[in-house]
Amino acid sequence: xxxxxxxxxxxxxxxxxxxxxxxxxxxxxxxxxxxxxxxxxxxxxxxxxxxxxxxxxxxxxxxxxxxxxxxxxxxxxxxxxxxxxxxxxxxxxxxxxxxxxxxxxxxxxxxxxxxxxxxxxxxxxxxxxxxxxxxxxxxxxxxxxxxxxxxxxxxxxxxxxxxxxxxxxxxxxxxxxxxxxxxxxxxxxxxxxxxxxxxxxxxxxxxxxxxxxxxxxxxxxxxxxxxxxxxxxxxxxxxxxxxxxxxxxxxxxxxxxxxxxxxxxxxxxxxxxxxxxxxxxxxxxxxxxxxxxxxxxxxxxxxxxxxxxxxxxxxxxxxxxxxxxxxxxxxxxxxxxxxxxxxxxxxxxxxxxxxxxxxxxxxxxxxxxxxxxxxxxxxxxxxxxxxxxxxxxxxxxxxxxxxxxxxxxxxxxxxxxxxxxxxxxxxxxxxxxxxxxxxxxxxxxxxxxxxxxxxxxxxxxxxxxxxxxxxxxx
Amino acid sequence: xxxxxxxxxxxxxxxxxxxxxxxxxxxxxxxxxxxxxxxxxxxxxxxxxxxxxxxxxxxxxxxxxxxxxxxxxxxxxxxxxxxxxxxxxxxxxxxxxxxxxxxxxxxxxxxxxxxxxxxxxxxxxxxxxxxxxxxxxxxxxxxxx
Numbered sequence: 001x002x003x004x005x006x007x008x009x010x011x012x013x014x015x016x017x018x019x020x021x022x023x024x025x026x027x028x029x030x031x032x033x034x035x036x037x038x039x040x041x042x043x044x045x046x047x048x049x050x051x052x053x054x055x056x057x058x059x060x061x062x063x064x065x066x067x068x069x070x071x072x073x074x075x076x077x078x079x080x081x082x083x084x085x086x087x088x089x090x091x092x093x094x095x096x097x098x099x100x101x102x103x104x105x106x107x108x109x110x111x112x113x114x115x116x117x118x119x120x121x122x123x124x125x126x127x128x129x130x131x132x133x134x135x136x137x138x139x140x141x142x143x144x145x146x147x148x149x150x151x152x153x154x155x156x157x158x159x160x161x162x163x164x165x166x167x168x169x170x171x172x173x174x175x176x177x178x179x180x181x182x183x184x185x186x187x188x189x190x191x192x193x194x195x196x197x198x199x200x201x202x203x204x205x206x207x208x209x210x211x212x213x214x215x216x217x218x219x220x221x222x223x224x225x226x227x228x229x230x231x232x233x234x235x236x237x238x239x240x241x242x243x244x245x246x247x248x249x250x251x252x253x254x255x256x257x258x259x260x261x262x263x264x265x266x267x268x269x270x271x272x273x274x275x276x277x278x279x280x281x282x283x284x285x286x287x288x289x290x291x292x293x294x295x296x297x298x299x300x301x302x303x304x305x306x307x308x309x310x311x312x313x314x315x316x317x318x319x320x321x322x323x324x325x326x327x328x329x330x331x332x333x334x335x336x337x338x339x340x341x342x343x344x345x346x347x348x349x350x351x352x353x354x355x356x357x358x359x360x361x362x363x364x365x366x367x368x369x370x371x372x373x374x375x376x377x378x379x380x381x382x383x384x385x386x387x388x389x390x391x392x393x394x395x396x397x398x399x400x401x402x403x404x405x406x407x408x409x410x411x412x413x414x415x416x417x418x419x420x421x422x423x424x425x426x427x428x429x430x431x432x433x434x435x436x437x438x439x440x441x442x443x444x445x446x447x448x449x450x451x452x453x454x455x456x457x458x459x460x461x462x463x464x465x466x467x468x469x470x471x472x473x474x
Numbered sequence: 475x476x477x478x479x480x481x482x483x484x485x486x487x488x489x490x491x492x493x494x495x496x497x498x499x500x501x502x503x504x505x506x507x508x509x510x511x512x513x514x515x516x517x518x519x520x521x522x523x524x525x526x527x528x529x530x531x532x533x534x535x536x537x538x539x540x541x542x543x544x545x546x547x548x549x550x551x552x553x554x555x556x557x558x559x560x561x562x563x564x565x566x567x568x569x570x571x572x573x574x575x576x577x578x579x580x581x582x583x584x585x586x587x588x589x590x591x592x593x594x595x596x597x598x599x600x601x602x603x604x605x606x607x608x609x610x611x612x613x614x615x616x617x618x619x
Contacts, residue, residue: 053534063580066526066533066572 009035014093020181022084023100030097040101047105051079059160074161079109081163081182085119086112116158119183124153126190135200137208138224145171146193156183172229175301195298196231202288203234206451207251211237213449214324233324235284235302240323242280248287253325262319265310273310277303342374355386361394369398375406382437392440401452405459408445411438416460425457426450492519492536499540503547507554514558521562529569538581539565545589551598563600564588567608574612587611 011033018025027044030036055075056067067075083100086108090096099108127149134146145168152167163182173192180188200208208230215233216223234251241250243264244257253261265273281303285296313319343351351371358364364387372378381387387395396404408425409416416423425445445453493515500509510518522539526532542564546552552560571584579587588603596602 049534056534060577060580063582064572064577065535065537065581066531066569067577068573069530069532071577072532 009094012093012097017093020084020179021080022096023080023087026087026093026097027100030101035097036101044100044105048076048079048083051106051109052076055079055159074164078157078160078162082112082116082158083109084112085115085184086110088115113158116162116183119187120153120156120158123183123187123190126187126194127153130190130194130197133194133197133201135197135208135230136205137212137230139171139212139228139230140225141170141172141227142230145169149190152186156186158183170227172227174229174231174235174305175298192298195295196229199288199290199295199299200231200234202290203238203249203251208234210451211251211324213451218321218324232302232305235299236306236322237324238284239277239280239302239306242283242287243276248284253323255325258320258323258325261323266314270307270311273314274303274307277307277310343372343377348377348380352381352384352386355381355384361387361391364391365395365398368395379410383435387437389440392437393444396441396444401456402459404445405456407441408456408460411441423457423460425460426453495536495540496543499543499547502544506547508547508552508557509554510558518558518562518565522565525562525566525569529566529573531569531572538568538585541581541585542568545585546592549589549593549598551593560600564592567600567604570604571608571612574608575615578615 012029012035016025016029027036027041031038031041052072052075055078056065056072059071059075060067083105087096087099090099131146131149135142137143148168155166157164165181165185167186169189171193173189174196175192177185177188211233212223212230215221215228216226221228237251237253238248240261241253242248244253244261246253246257265276268276278300281300285299290296290299309322313322351367354371355364355367358367368378368381372381382392396407399407412423412425412428415429418429428442428445445456448456493512496510496515496518497512503509518539519536522536539561543561546561546564547557568584568588571579571588572581575584588608591607592598592600592603596607
């Protein structure tokens with residue numbers, strides 16, 4: 001090779017070529033650099049037209065010699081998609097160019113079709129694995145994407161429409177390459193989905209469920225309908241859990257651990273935070289016993305996503321927005337039922353007036369949380385006709401499981417007395433009293449998720465934390 | 475190279491080949507007193523190219539033109555004076571009909587239908603062929619799709 005040719009070839013870089021239009025961009029670039037001449041280019045074009053003519057005959061079953069421009073365009077794109085697949089195996093771009101300009105283009109095209117068929121078969125097998133091991137999460141995009149994939153396999157047209165990704169892919173991956181098309185896009189999507197599922201399966205499914213439930217409460221979204229990536233939420237909390245001092249497969253973070261974490265990281269600069277995250281990620285990989293290099297790399301790449309959010313949250317002091325607490329332990333009792341802290345009548349009346357002046361349920365609940373500290377005063381507020389309908393729910397939402405269990409013991413006292421340990425909060429038989437707060441409490445409890453109901457019921461059945469309740473009730 | 479430009483880029487070489495193909499059809503058409511001069515054949519190819527572009531279609535050869543010539547040269551309604559112009563118009567009607575019928579009718583079948591209507595109810599009128607008979611055909615074929 002002459003020295004000028006060496007220079008020209010050295011200017012031919014993979015990164016200057018369009019990976020989704022590889023053949024055409026390679027030929028154009030080679031022509032521009034003088035590595036091929038017009039005659040060579042015409043030769044390749046003539047071969048492509050021969051392939052197009054044959055494909056047109058197949059498409060029209062030999063009954064038509066012409067097609068609409070749009071249809072011909074689509075066939076040409078399909079041809080070049082297959083040719084791209086045929087030369088993608090060459091690591092060196094010079095070898096790819098040599099094949100295009102010296103080999104029979106029809107042979108490269110056929111090899112490309114074979115390659116696409118292999119990819120399609122690989123996708124079918126990947127799908128079988130994904131379908132068998134999919135996560136039992138209540139997220140419509142996740143389930144629908146997996147359930148709809150068979151339709152893609154039935155409809156994918158390697159010959160006449162190889163470049164078209166005709167699938168309903170709604171579920172967002174953590175890292176998705178949307179610049180790729182056709183079966184190659186589906187393949188990378190399925191490979192990553194499979195990998196994400198495998199990582200998530202290192203965690204207990206009930207822990208993931210709880211995390212998603214807590215996530216929905218923090219962000220006030222319906223996790224069932226939202227377009228969220230489950231691995232992103234899981235990895236984020238797992239990493240913060242490690243930083244809080246837990247092991248890698250723990251997703252629960254307690255409030256006191258959050259405080260420790262906050263103190264640990266609040267004065268770190270960007271480089272230090274980056275190191276801290278990197279270290280936590282390596283701990284996570286080790287704790288989850290992840291051996292596959294591809295999986296390790298996938299998790300390591302998450303640092304690039306998490307670090308900016310982490311830094312932003314620290315800067316604006318909203319770390320609680322990216323670290324999801326477990327509501328089992330997270331809920332500080334909104335009202336500390338401290339019977340030594342009852343209000344005098346005058347103060348109580350003023351608080352009732354303040355509550356009545358509020359238009360929003362959240363504002364009413366906020367006043368009660370900050371001003372009411374005894375169970376007696378709390379019940380009096382509930383009965384003071386300053387809350388109505390959904391306003392009770394807003395207040396109950398701010399209570400922890402223990403506090404709800406105390407109210408439940410009041411509302412269902414007769415049922416509990418009758419049934420003792422056989423009492424079921426999910427199916428209470430009777431409400432003691434017919435005050436609005438009691439009726440609304442019953443409605444509120446019935447709409448909680450079964451896991452939470454069970455937790456509250458456990459409190460009811462355990463030793464009562466505040467014995468004054470019984471004295472108060474006489 | 476853009477993908478569709480490669481079709482257009484063959485230019486002069488393809489044109490030369492096509493000219494020969496059109497003139498070769500004179501051997502059969504002469505039996506009916508019809509033939510093209512070289513200039514007429516060249517104009518016909520240009521007209522065909524315009525027609526296929528105007529109708530938003532792509533054809534890698536001139537098969538449709540050759541078939542139309544081979545079939546219509548037998549028509550009693552075409553004479554030497556208007557041979558090239560009539561074929562040119564028929565080619566345009568053909569490509570238009572391919573679009574109107576959404577490529578559901580094969581080339582041979584469509585050309586036969588056009589021939590029968592031209593010689594039959596249209597009695598050699600291209601205007602009636604395009605605007606009455608084939609318009610009805612286009613409507614019928616849309617209803618059936």
